Amino acid sequence: MALPFTAMSTPLEDAMDTLIRIFHHYSGKEGDRYKLSKGELKELLTSELTDFLSGQKDSLLVDKIMKDLDSNKDNEVDFNEFVILVAALTVACNDFVEEQLKKEGF
């Protein structure tokens, strides 16, 4: 896959590259190559966000996430919708990190 970054990329550029690569790895499996079906989304979440999902006992979680993310109601998740999920999770993780840092007196 030809990404717009050069070979000498920074960690932040690598992280952005990772989001794009992971999305397309799963979205290309079936149906629309550029969207995640519910099955593809479930496979991505269980394989790539293991720590996040391991604490969840809710078997309907993937359905709930799909419903929340699928803002245009086509029962598929496009890249923009996927990035919103990752952004929301990262903000939640950062809230946890900042809380810990403040507790430790930073």
Added chain:
Amino acid sequence: MALPFTAMSTPLEDAMDTLIRIFHHYSGKEGDRYKLSKGELKELLTSELTDFLSGQKDSLLVDKIMKDLDSNKDNEVDFNEFVILVAALTVACNDFVEEQLKKEGF
């Protein structure tokens, strides 16, 4: 810094971790430890998004980005505002990637 992920993290979890670490590396340099001043934002952008900025000849770009991101008008960028920038840039990169893939017949 104690992040909520275990040692056995996935590439997607590593990417989220990278966003948090990079933000705090720069936000901790001066003033509010949990927000980027204009100077810290400029340093982050020029050091960590070199490919993105190298094509830009606009010396006022950092001022424009700060103005766009700083939704609560405190002249600083918090983590939520930073993640919105990264998400928007990643969506732009993905648009480019998908256009290339479609041209190549995928």
